[in-house]
Amino acid sequence: MTTIEKPVSTPGPAGGGPGYQEEILTGCDAVAQSLRLLDVDVLAGYPIRPYDAVMATVAKMIANGEMDAEFIIADSEHSQFEIGKHASLVGARSFIGSSGVGWMYGMEALVVTSSLRLPVVALVGNRALDDPGAFGVEHNDALMVRDTGWLLYWVETAQEALDMTLMAYRVAEDHRVMLPCALSMDGAFLTHSQHVVQVPGKAAVERFVPQYDLGDRRLHPDNPISVAPQFNEDWVMEARRQSDAAMRRVPGVIEEAAAEFKEVFGRGPEDPFVEAYMMQDAEYALVGMGTVGMVGKVAVDQMRAQGKKVGFLRVKWFRPFPASRLRSLLGGLKGIGVIDRDYSFGSNAWGGVLYTEVAAALYASGSRPVVVPFIAGLGGREVSVQNMVEIQGVVEQHIASQPAEVDCHWIGVREHVGKGGER
């Protein structure tokens, strides 16, 4: 049915491609290394924690002569994203990024980047939206572009951050796609934690990611084009349908790129869309995105030791959403707990965004499993192994008690026990 990925506690000696070396890097450093290897032409930046660590690393690399790029510090995220968009439109490989409300502030520039079909790559260091100005991780910032034609990926480790930066450019710049891609990285837990990372050599990267080429939109005096004219009801649907068609082509492009990644670098995941941990004989699954997977897999090991057939399924690509992969991996299970590190106040079952998407995907499954929504780890609160075990307990209890309504559970929130009654 499915392939089990074994956890890798240390990177193996093999792989990394020709000329690779091992380094200790944060998630942000790992992205910066990829930007250097990809010879990115234009980087636009505006500082906000925690994404801005990538700015510092890139600035250092440019100052040290290790990287040659235009690094433009804008006056705001809105300008930053516009710079990235315009650079991309004149043929420069460009990079942008932000966190929390910074990402939100540039939203107008983000939506035009995808509607103009420009393969800008962004790093979103996930951060809680203001107020109260917390630095910690929530996924709501990156999720705000989920309906707009951005590709969205959630990384778990620094190695994955490095690899997926390469993959993001490869997929986004593919002529069948030409859509922007945002890599989401949990603030603090990955942006600022150091991991052992294999950094590949430049020749291998150049083999994997060809030169950026705008095709028939290339900037040249012999190729006069007009970009972004205003149009109305007699053209808009056709333009939207084009973006839809491009998004539908992405899974095929990802598969192709993932196969070639393995060929070039000698490593890479079995399944590029989701990470299915101990799912082969699982009766239950916990589902989440980002660093919650690290804890989730440990919890699964512990519960397996007690004889519970639990697996962890980490959603990696969120756009396009791997609905058919989820149906084949989760359909027919007894129960599923979806852990959202985000909120969508007032939504279905009062749950989060990932829950709504997973539940909708499984509605089309032949045997619909029980899916229970959970919200955990908001504002950078830690999600513990114990929390995961607790979640599994609630799922089992839900199946046993068969309540009339599905209702989201908040995990790790302080509650005044005596009061009770109200969710």
Added chain:
Amino acid sequence: MAVGSVDVTYRGIFQKSLASVITKALVKAARHEHKIGGTVQRYSDSPERNGIPAKQFAVIADEETSLRVEMAKYEPDTVVATCVLDDTLVKGLESWAWYGVQAVNASLSPGGVLLVVSERPIEELADWMPRADFDWRLAVLSRKTSFAGLWVYNDDGTDMEVLGALSRVTGGLVALESLVATAAAGSDAARRAELLESGFSSVQVAPISAGVGREWPYETPALPAWDEMGEGVAIRGVPKGERNMLFQKFTTRTARPVVDFDRCVRCQICYTVCPDEAFDPTPSGHYAVDYGHCCGCGICANACPVEGCIEMVDELAFSDNSDLHRIYEADPEGYGNLRQAALATAGGPVRHYGIF
């Protein structure tokens, strides 16, 4: 009749308020008769450029269901009357929001009536009418075209006269008494009632048979399917020396610049100031107006330093957009006669024009 619409066609921005007042008054009068109604402003025509053809329509229905079907549309289906607030619109309509030049009577239903506000004789207007494949009627309310300035409303009584005429020519889509009764609720009731009566009694009507009229020369461009379009909201540029033929915007024009090439000093000012780059350089050093792309703003005539060299002449003095400079080159004297004849037809150049 369950539902009937009145399509009001007007010159963008200058007549926007007038169109709105007329359509709203129709609905108010219909309410007086215990009918239901609403109006639809062609939102995508907005923001309206000076003079660009635009539309607003009123729907009057006996009950809610028929109304609902008509309201969520850009073009109503059952148009019992089209009202044309500026007679130069008879040459065709092209809003900036759609493609292709529409005939002024294109939305009319069989048996419907086209009401034109114009001081021209009904026979002259009938001569401009595009042919339809059903019998219909042309009506004229003899009145000077009402142009208000930018944003403001010119309360010169046109609204009431048009409403009175509409009541008559639609055979009582709304009754004159209902219009008078609703007008009585506002200020200046006696004057308004008088104007309603005058519009009702003075409107002239001429029947037009199926197949009679001009052959429509414009084709609506076919729009590409989504998988035929360039991606990324990018369109091919117009090649050097060519013009955009998809949108020529000449139907915005109520008067056109006509050049007396004998007086022209070849100073290039018209060529430089034209916001639409409608002047083409010629080997003789003159600048020829491309009347397909001239929107008749009058900026060239205002900027021309030579007295009487560029004059704005009523659009209905010309039947098409042919290149006048070419006529001049072939036969300067013949061109001079043609120019004089057009000025005579138009009763001289237009002096107060557009924003000047």
